[in-house]
Amino acid sequence: MNLPAGLVLESGATLAPVQIAYHTFGTLNPARDNVVWVCHALTANADVLSWWAGLFGPGDYFDPADWFIVCANILGSCYGSTGPLTSGDATAEPLYQQFPLVTIRDMVAAHEALRQELGLERIHTLIGGSLGGQQALEWAILRPTVFTNLVVLATNAQHSPWGIAFNEAQRLAIFADPTYHEGTPAGGQRGMKAARATALLSYRSYDAYGRTQAETDPDRLDGFRASSYQQHQGDKLVARFNAYSYVALSRTMDTHHVGRGRGSAALALAFIKARTLVISISSDVLFPPDEQLFLARHIPGATYAAMDSEYGHDGFLIETAQITQLLEKFYVPSLVH
């Protein structure tokens, strides 16, 4: 979808033109009440069936045979929507480091424009984890009557000092790579590799590393498994992402505060009318369970569910069997459609 006039961002700057890439799966039913809208996290994309398999896909809880699933790539990303490498205007240069600050609310403005374009008056379920949960919360506050159900995982009402510090450490790694400042599509790759390796420490847990990366050779002095894992994960992101989007999206995450201009986070959450399920992960050090307890306390009538997992923050992507069980329990009373 194209917005030729673009969007006036929360900062006051105009981003124009704006393109929003999205995928839909399944079919909108005649009653138009089977829409599930997924807000994706930091480095994912609109193809939710590829990165949330086990929850979205044939035979999964959200089976495209039953549901009309919509997922839009977020502004600032590199998977089709307007971002630092796409000027949006074929004649202009990409903006690279000059890409403007996009807030979570700006991302939501893009989702809202797409919802209106698609003519979806009601969304049965709005779901997202992490940065996706931040968008979902903002949207449910902004348009309280649109969403029947809201499911947020491993997310928060306001990005924490700890989360911002992690993001800053990652940006420092990218800024220390001189190629980032050259402004080319491959700029900052070595920095982003280090940034992803740093981020991973906040996405997994001590126990997960202990289980998957333990050494079997007690005499080893170098070349540890945990080291090559960090290298591999950094390389894997470099192969599919770019440093300018990484910096832009981490800055977006830092801006997240549902209470901005609304008195407080608690007052803002009280606007939500959707029936809400808030899910936490016991080993999540980046978005710890206290943050989800806060959400559940302040969203009217919300249900809180704690997942026990050793996977840390990334548990929201990995623990699909547990999430399915929680959804089955959550939807039973209201049955569905």
Ligand SMILES: CC(=O)SCCNC(=O)CCNC(=O)[C@H](O)C(C)(C)COP(=O)(O)OP(=O)(O)OC[C@H]1O[C@@H](n2cnc3c(N)ncnc32)[C@H](O)[C@@H]1OP(=O)(O)O
């Ligand atoms: C275009 C696309 O790729 S779609 C985008 C995919 N990603 C997203 O959308 C973002 C959301 N997804 C994610 O963040 C992740 O995929 C997760 C959290 C769901 C799972 O993370 P993964 O990295 O797949 O799992 P895990 O931590 O177990 O690591 C497995 C990988 O590490 C490798 N690995 C494990 N131990 C080691 C080691 N000691 N040394 C080197 N490599 C290792 C494995 O071989 C495997 O590599 P592969 O992914 O290249 O096959």
Ligand SMILES: N[C@@H](CCO)C(=O)O
């Ligand atoms: N590992 C995920 C989640 C971060 O919140 C990603 O790369 O998008």
